[in-house]
Amino acid sequence: DTAVSQTPKYLVTQMGNDKSIKCEQNLGHDTMYWYKQDSKKFLKIMFSYNNKELIINETVPNRFSPKSPDKAHLNLHINSLELGDSAVYFCASSQDFGRRGRKSSPLHFGNGTRLTVT
């Protein structure tokens, strides 16, 4: 069974459209994340979500919004898509949220969604 699954794997759409990427984890983890990997392969955090707490990277435009219907799902909604949004988006999860002084479990990643905006 796939631990962290994302759909769709590929997404091609036009500028100005609104789209969503779904993510589900069956690991029973408490925290889920969205990362963006740009054309230069740099991975950058967009959001992390732990039940009641959402941490947003301040550089992420407010056109991006995470939605979590339950602990096992964290979907990513993107409004008014722009050319610069083209990238690979990765969902990930971990057992704990990670605080200073606490042990942290490994991150588990999905296979990514390649978004192309034309």
Next chain:
Amino acid sequence: KQEVTQIPAALSVPEGENLVLNCSFTDSAIYNLQWFRQDPGKGLTSLLLIQSSQREQTSGRLNASLDKSSGRSTLYIAASQPGDSATYLCAVPDNYGQNFVFGPGTRLSVLP
């Protein structure tokens, strides 16, 4: 602000060689460090997680060490195989300890 660098950016070796990948981070007040592998078109797979109280972790032919005081970690791969060809990334917690900051990765090619 936590920043992570990795050298070399790319590495090509013949099969069977032992090799070392390097990771450096600017804020040494971390509580763990993770090494990942990424195959083309795939997500990241966690290889090793080193807690701050540990100096190294081993898994099969992989050995990762951590020197917090100098802000460095190394990933040692013994007897490399073509199947080891991938991009290897290290990640450490950010200054708030809530998210992980990734290095740019080392692209490894092991030639048969």
